[in-house]
Amino acid sequence: MTIVYALIARGKAVLAEFTATAGNFPTVTRVLLNKIPTEATRMSYVWDAHVFHYIVENGVTYLCMADEQSRRRVPFAFLEDIKTKFGAQYGASIHTAPAFSMNAEFAPILQRQMDAFNSNPPGDSLQGVRSQIEDVRAGMLENVDKVLERGEKIELLVDKTDQLNQQAFRFDRASRSLRRTMYWRKVKTGVAAAGVAVILMFAAGATACGGVTFSHCRS
Known part of the structure; x- marks a missing residue:
């Protein structure tokens, strides 16, 4: 299981993001942010061989991208973890901060937690979201094409070399x-x-x- 990208945004304003490999994820996620509802929800969108998972809470979107073989429990546990850390660190300022104003401080945290969940996801984090994720039905897993209008489709480009290098490094x-x-x-x-x-x-x-x-x- 590999989480390769994470983003935190208030509406369309991206506050922090990190990518572990080369690709056009920022371009794709900007399109998705226009389609994600602002009310509290959690959902997964399939895009080619990858899946975008997100949680929306209090108008803030916590999103990550993982390979399609990933079980949703780990990506959502990762999102819950960064949501808790982000809220604890910034509090009410999340709702007024300019775009990317938290990126310098929080992108390293996204990287650290991404590495942790990719290599050895904490058991307590998985247990905390188990009951929420086990009941996820097919209706919460849609193909991203369904939310895009004609002319909006963007090819998701993932640097396979970087991914293979990461896997080789772990091996x-x-x-x-x-x-x-x-x-x-x-x-x-x-x-x-x-x-x-x-x-x-x-x-x-x-x-x-x-x-x-x-x-x-x-x-």
Whole structure:
């Protein structure tokens, strides 16, 4: 499961966003922001091999894009997490702040949480949205073409190379960790075997030399 893009907007005014890979996500999301209702809701839009998930609360849209194979529980848990952090950090100023005024401060938080949920989503966050997401029906998952009018369709461009590089990096990191674990396991096994060999040699020598004092051998 990979979340590659996140955005927070008040109406059409984008307050903060972050993308983990190259693509035209900002262009696509600007079109979607014109179609997303302002009343509280949560929904998912399919666009090619990706899905845009969003939550609207108090006129603020929290949106992310993930690959189509992703289960919705993780993206929505991510959105709930950044919604809580964004509200706690900015409070009422969210409703008056100029566009991108929070981007410098909050984009790194979006990146950090995106990395966290992509690699190891917190269990408590998933549990917190489980009951909300398990009841999501097909009506809440629409093809984005249905909300766009003629002439508005934009091809979603995703840099597959960046995505493959990210996946390769995660695989390489896991491989290095596994190699380190196997190396230290071999070291511990070798040390234990050497210890046993020393003990056996000592016992054999003591037996042949008349006990632990090696009295027969010294004489």
